[in-house]
Amino acid sequence: MSEEKEESLFEAPPMAEQERMVEAILFATADPVSVAEMNGRMPHGCDAAEALVHLRKRYDGRGVNVVKVGDGWAIRTAGDLGFLMQKETVETRKLSRAAIETLAIIAYHQPVTRAEIEEIRGVSVSRGTVDQLLDLEWIRFGRRRMTPGRPVTYVVTPTFLDHFGLESARDLPGLKELRAAGLLENRPKPGSPTEEEELDTEGQGDMFEDES
Numbered sequence: 001m002s003e004e005k006e007e008s009l010f011e012a013p014p015m016a017e018q019e020r021m022v023e024a025i026l027f028a029t030a031d032p033v034s035v036a037e038m039n040g041r042m043p044h045g046c047d048a049a050e051a052l053v054h055l056r057k058r059y060d061g062r063g064v065n066v067v068k069v070g071d072g073w074a075i076r077t078a079g080d081l082g083f084l085m086q087k088e089t090v091e092t093r094k095l096s097r098a099a100i101e102t103l104a105i106i107a108y109h110q111p112v113t114r115a116e117i118e119e120i121r122g123v124s125v126s127r128g129t130v131d132q133l134l135d136l137e138w139i140r141f142g143r144r145r146m147t148p149g150r151p152v153t154y155v156v157t158p159t160f161l162d163h164f165g166l167e168s169a170r171d172l173p174g175l176k177e178l179r180a181a182g183l184l185e186n187r188p189k190p191g192s193p194t195e196e197e198e199l200d201t202e203g204q205g206d207m208f209e210d211e212s
Contacts, residue, residue: 012045032072111153
């Protein structure tokens with residue numbers, strides 16, 4: 001076989017075709033997909049990163065957009081059209097104040113240990129609060145601290161970023177905005193409900209609502 005024919009066998013498809021491939025991958029996958037994973041699925045020589053640039057422009061201003069979520073990419077409904085996806089029968093479950101504060105601390109201080117969370121909140125963090133956030137897949141275990149006891153740390157997940165339409169934790173609102181919205185409360189006063197009691201009541205603030 002001649003060198004010219006051998007080269008043609010490894011020639012990458014046209015960029016328009018690569019865009020179609022990336023579009024198909026994102027359309028068929030609910031979770032964000034990384035560029036490396038897309039390149040692994042596509043023929044040799046394809047450039048998923050470049051195809052994404054063109055694809056994002058093509059979807060700009062349409063009903064769905066190509067968005068970056070953490071280290072991955074996904075096709076999502078345009079932010080201003082989200083109301084069309086809501087149903088009147090949707091039941092909204094709000095996180096407790098304890099869970100909201102814990103989640104906010106992890107998001108802004110990650111990676112953070114349980115002891116550090118308790119120091120910032122001024123009260124102990126119950127296992128139920130952490131388990132609830134782990135079950136929602138909004139937080140996960142990070143690397144252990146290189147300190148005595150090797151405590152585990154917590155960080156937010158791509159699922160958390162995707163749920164709130166964030167590209168990264170750097171896109172979180174400022175602490176002043178959270179306090180103004182009632183999402184970061186002052187430390188509880190003596191005699192106030194314990195965290196376990198808070199878990200049985202509905203929290204405040206719409207940002208961290210879990211819709212089911």
